[in-house]
Amino acid sequence: MLTRKHLLAGAAGVLLLAAPVATIADGNDKERSPQGQYRHNLMEVVKYSFLNVMLNLRGEVSAPADQIAGHAEALATAASMAAGAFEKDTRGEDGATDARDAVWENWSDFSARLATFEADTAALAEAAQSGDRAAIAAAFKKVGGSCKSCHDEYRKD
Numbered sequence: 599m600l601t602r603k604h605l606l607a608g609a610a611g612v613l614l615l616a617a618p619v620a621t622i623a624d625g626n627d628k629e630r631s632p633q634g635q636y637r638h639n640l641m642e643v644v645k646y647s648f649l650n651v652m653l654n655l656r657g658e659v660s661a662p663a664d665q666i667a668g669h670a671e672a673l674a675t676a677a678s679m680a681a682g683a684f685e686k687d688t689r690g691e692d693g694a695t696d697a698r699d700a701v702w703e704n705w706s707d708f709s710a711r712l713a714t715f716e717a718d719t720a721a722l723a724e725a726a727q728s729g730d731r732a733a734i735a736a737a738f739k740k741v742g743g744s745c746k747s748c749h750d751e752y753r754k755d
């Protein structure tokens with residue numbers, strides 16, 4: 599049976615498909631190719647999940663105790679999709695990107711870093727499940743280090 603929910607979902611799908619990428623961009627005024635936007639969005643998911651783990655860890659927010667594990671899980675899921683989003687070589691494509699050409703020039707190094715990132719975020723998610731704050735903090739620090747070292751090499755500033 600076609601319910602109202604289905605109809606709404608269908609309408610939203612059509613609208614989203616019709617919208618040019620720029621209109622669903624994140625307000626930073628950059629026009630990206632669909633692939634570039636996809637990568638960018640994925641990294642924004644990484645950022646927001648990472649920041650919410652941090653706020654929970656610091657005890658700066660009021661949220662149920664299990665939410666730190668939820669954000670760490672979201673981070674690990676996003677990290678596990680990063681290689682798939684970066685795999686397509688978009689050098690020479692129109693549209694803004696913060697990725698340096700070095701991503702694809704040194705794909706074996708870049709993808710190895712992503713594999714480490716995936717493993718480190720999975721370890722963080724596991725630590726977050728345990729609720730052991732010292733273990734979470736140590737795993738969080740390790741993940742944070744890989745953001746910066748990769749950006750230094752592979753992201754435009």
Ligand code: HEC
Binds near residue numbers: 637642648696
């Ligand atoms: C293996 C390399 C690598 C790791 C690890 C990594 N990033 Fe990135 N990140 C990139 C690259 C390359 C881009 C540019 C992507 C693009 O524009 O297509 C990027 C883009 C971003 C963006 C989008 C904003 C922008 O300037 O384009 C954010 C936010 C971000 N990363 C946050 C993080 C955070 C937070 C972490 C760690 C929790 C992290 N990244 C880990 C390589 C990495």
